[in-house]
Amino acid sequence: MIRRLSxxxxxxxxxxxxxxxxxxxxxxxxxxxxAESYIRLxxxxxxxxxxxxxxxxxxxxxxxxxxxxxxFMVAAGVGLVLGGERPPRSGPLEDRFEGARPxxxxxxxxxxxxxPLISIFAAYIIMNGHLTAGGGxxxxxxxxxxVLLMLLTYPQYQPNPExxxxxxSVAGALFVLTGIAGLIAAGGxxxxxxxxxxxxxxxxxAGTIPILSxxxxxxxxxxxxxxxxRFRP
Amino acid sequence: MISSIVLTTGLLLILIGLWGMLTHRNILRIVIGFxxxxxxxxxxxxxxxYVANGTAPIIDxxxxxxxxxxxxxxxxxxxLAVTAIVIGMAVTAVMLAYAxxxxxxxxxxxxxxxxxxxx
Numbered sequence: 001m002i003r004r005l006s007x008x009x010x011x012x013x014x015x016x017x018x019x020x021x022x023x024x025x026x027x028x029x030x031x032x033x034x035a036e037s038y039i040r041l042x043x044x045x046x047x048x049x050x051x052x053x054x055x056x057x058x059x060x061x062x063x064x065x066x067x068x069x070x071x072f073m074v075a076a077g078v079g080l081v082l083g084g085e086r087p088p089r090s091g092p093l094e095d096r097f098e099g100a101r102p103x104x105x106x107x108x109x110x111x112x113x114x115x116p117l118i119s120i121f122a123a124y125i126i127m128n129g130h131l132t133a134g135g136g137x138x139x140x141x142x143x144x145x146x147v148l149l150m151l152l153t154y155p156q157y158q159p160n161p162e163x164x165x166x167x168x169s170v171a172g173a174l175f176v177l178t179g180i181a182g183l184i185a186a187g188g189x190x191x192x193x194x195x196x197x198x199x200x201x202x203x204x205x206a207g208t209i210p211i212l213s214x215x216x217x218x219x220x221x222x223x224x225x226x227x228x229x230r231f232r233p
Numbered sequence: 234m235i236s237s238i239v240l241t242t243g244l245l246l247i248l249i250g251l252w253g254m255l256t257h258r259n260i261l262r263i264v265i266g267f268x269x270x271x272x273x274x275x276x277x278x279x280x281x282x283y284v285a286n287g288t289a290p291i292i293d294x295x296x297x298x299x300x301x302x303x304x305x306x307x308x309x310x311x312x313l314a315v316t317a318i319v320i321g322m323a324v325t326a327v328m329l330a331y332a333x334x335x336x337x338x339x340x341x342x343x344x345x346x347x348x349x350x351x352x
């Protein structure tokens with residue numbers, strides 16, 4: 001009873017705070033100076049049509065690097081928590097799914113048709129991050145969704161963990177090296193202007209942003225696939 | 234107007250998530266409540282960055298370079314939301330991993346069974 005009452009009190013209190021936020025909220029009529037300068041500078045200085053990608057991969061790319069580090073730590077942490085010889089995980093992969101109902105025809109056929117399409121879509125999202133909505137994180141998550149579909153359909157499917165680990169490490173190292181190259185050849189760490197900016201709006205434009213986007217997509221895709229693989233029984 | 238609706242939706246999602254976390258005793262439901270709260274927060278962040286009659290800050294044939302500063306929404310909350318989504322997913326993965334281990338320890342997902350750290 002007391003617990004229920006305290007829950008209601010907490011929800012009502014939060015509701016009152018939020019209600020005052022909604023009542024006091026007024027829609028912005030014009031951009032704040034920082035946002036305005038970002039919108040002006042990203043196409044002008046970086047040559048990227050998507051302002052958000054320009055912010056994520058150049059002006060605040062150090063944040064993105066830290067975020068990738070967080071993902072790496074989570075992959076390692078999930079491996080630590082779920083690793084070891086836990087009862088269902090031990091034994092060869094084939095024996096773990098004995099007696100389990102095989103996936104239905106619809107799931108199998110759907111996977112065969114969808115996984116290639118998902119991969120192509122992921123590549124499209126990653127490589128057009130500087131032109132339209134998209135980028136490395138989003139595309140990497142799409143790659144991982146394809147891996148999840150494979151894991152659901154073929155329980156014995158084993159993504160090669162060494163391949164994933166090496167690919168991820170190489171992509172991460174190249175990301176940092178690109179950043180250091182910006183430190184030497186251009187204005188600062190992860191500056192994208194070490195390559196020519198190209199024609200605005202073209203596929204090969206915006207300096208190193210497409211390259212960083214691709215590396216980020218590969219790295220995030222590998223990391224999320226490793227995390228998904230760890231959750232398998 | 235639009236941003237007020239979106240803001241209300243986000244704040245309601247936060248409240249629903251909080252309510253779910255406080256009332257349910259199943260660890261998986263608590264994780265779902267936490268994720269709902271996170272999603273609500275993302276919606277609030279994006280709603281705050283909305284500018285009246287604004288559009289996505291992507292320069293193409295629909296939004297020319299010269300009118301971008303007057304017609305685009307604030308790009309910074311959007312960039313923050315991308316960051317927050319990734320971190321939220323990572324936190325969810327860690328919570329689910331712990332849920333699996335807790336289930337293995339006590340063969341139940343009810344949070345009432347885990348009394349060791351209760352005072």
